Amino acid sequence: MKLTHSLLAALLATALTTPALSEESPTLYKRLGGYDALAAVTDDFLGRLLPDPKLGRFFVGHSSDSLNRIRGEIIDFLCVVSKGPCSYSGRDMKKAHGGLKITDEDWDISVKALSTTLDKFKVPAVERKEVLTAVSGLKGDIVGR
Template sequence: MTVSLYDRLGGYDAIGLFATQLVDRAKADALLGRFWAHSGDDRDARALQLLIDYLVRETGGQMYYTGRDMALAHVGMGIDEADWARFIELVIQVAGELGVGASEGGEVLAFLDDLKPSIVITRG
């Protein structure tokens, strides 16, 4: 029997903690903070819960995600390569501090790499 990434990451509470710490760091980050500069607490709380729901579902947990697809959710934000690189740095930092194993971390990074074309704008 194969154990889901959701279970190997520690389930809902662990994914919730990861998402909360990641978003808190991104909000405070000199580069990424601009994406939250003009949002209120209610919007931020809803966006965080949608992120948790999405991550739980995508890692194999039992969660119904009610948000938009990644392309639509990020359209018009102007997320570029530098933003993406900084975001990945924060993902790695938070995952490392929370003790995410190398195998699970690699799966998370591969998952994010698959999402990148839907989120990052291409210039050219």
């Protein structure tokens, strides 16, 4: 589940590194559709990763309750980094992925799943680019840990 946490957490982390929007510009959180949209993206993405033959190993041993808690943390993280009204208390990406030995292949499969999710929800090009840029920026904190 930690792999999922990081990739979805990365979805909107770009909001922290991109130039500030003017006061009148909507936040990335609002441009993406708010909390319900983040929850829908999270659910779809998790739905792609959990049954994946290669990535499923990261989810072994999680109870339904544990998966629901992690889902909530992912949504809260996405909300915070996109300048929404939530708080996040989870671990940073390096700590969350320590010992998992995530490979470049795992990474590529996850990014492809994320891209498919973004396609499904017809995320506009500007926001899609922000999301994928954020994901690529976290690779060093995730792969090989």
